[in-house]
Amino acid sequence: MSATDFAAAVKPGATFHKTSLRRRLTNDIAAVLFGVCFLLAVAPLISLLYMVISKGMAAVVKPHWWTHSMYRVSPSSYDGGVYHAIFGSLAQALIAALISVPVGILVGVFLVEYGAGTRLGRVTTFMVDVLAGIPSIVATLFIYGVWITTLGLPQSAFAVCLALILLMIPVVVRSTEEMLKLVPNDLREASYALGVPKWKTITAIVLPTAASGMVSGVFLAIARVVGETAPVLLLVGVSDKINTNVFDGNMSSLPLFIYQQFSSNPGPAGQYREWGAALTLVILVAVASALAAVISRLIAPKTK
Incomplete structure (x- = not known):
């Protein structure tokens, strides 16, 4: 096999490997960004629920409240x-x-x-x-x-x-x-x-x-x-x-x-x-x- 044939045979595989690596890296970065955005959106809700439950539980557990x-x-x-x-x-x-x-x-x-x-x-x-x-x-x-x-x-x-x-x-x-x-x-x-x-x-x-x-x-x-x-x-x-x-x-x-x-x-x-x-x-x-x-x-x- 000549050097030209070898290069032609190896080059597509190398290009595919680089593309696959780039896609996996992009997917991982996107997953991290979406996860951070999800936490930023849920954190205020969790904080609000925690405050309401912690401060209001003393009242709702009493039968006469209802x-x-x-x-x-x-x-x-x-x-x-x-x-x-x-x-x-x-x-x-x-x-x-x-x-x-x-x-x-x-x-x-x-x-x-x-x-x-x-x-x-x-x-x-x-x-x-x-x-x-x-x-x-x-x-x-x-x-x-x-x-x-x-x-x-x-x-x-x-x-x-x-x-x-x-x-x-x-x-x-x-x-x-x-x-x-x-x-x-x-x-x-x-x-x-x-x-x-x-x-x-x-x-x-x-x-x-x-x-x-x-x-x-x-x-x-x-x-x-x-x-x-x-x-x-x-x-x-x-x-x-x-x-x-x-x-x-x-x-x-x-x-x-x-x-x-x-x-x-x-x-x-x-x-x-x-x-x-x-x-x-x-x-x-x-x-x-x-x-x-x-x-x-x-x-x-x-x-x-």
Whole structure:
């Protein structure tokens, strides 16, 4: 073998070795950079959870924390609980969900199944995008101006629900829209080929197929609004006991309870309740997320 033939035989292998080494080095550097970025993103979350759990655990482990309100409890006392605030948060979130979820699902179905490419669909998409970008304080001020200033109605939990509806609808619409887009068109075409009307195809095939993802979007929207502070600060007053009438009277909630304790009770008992209520709110959101995961798995389409 000549020197030229030997060089031609060896050179490709050497080039491949250099390329392979460079790729492995680039992959290792990228893995390290992504790992560092992940730690930088997770570190504040871990620190926040540690602080909330360490300072709020003393309150949530007590049974009366979950079963009593602050009615006739001294501000300096460690008695009482957040039963009334939990009830208020859940009542406001559920009422808002009962209104916003059907509306959001119907709008999402319209955008995917009927409004694609139409002028009305483009306008609706634009309005949903605008609504998704509105801060909670703006939605709160809008409800305050219409419900209280213009109509002259009193502050109430239902006014809070109206503000929460404005914040929930775009989340439900977007999650519904994305889940419906993931449904294969083959299912729709097979149904149409069998002579099934479009409305029945949507209700019997498309929606059940996308239901698991839609449920996750609904619970995500609930978790998004249950911790909002601006609506409860402006649209309803503080209460130290349960109020079951959402149309009249003050009704406390966990964000409002935290703010009220922070602003009016700076002592050790107030800090005890602040962190306890914060941990309670985190627990409620975590339970809602776990419930969404379980329901999504139960109603997900079964494959054989």
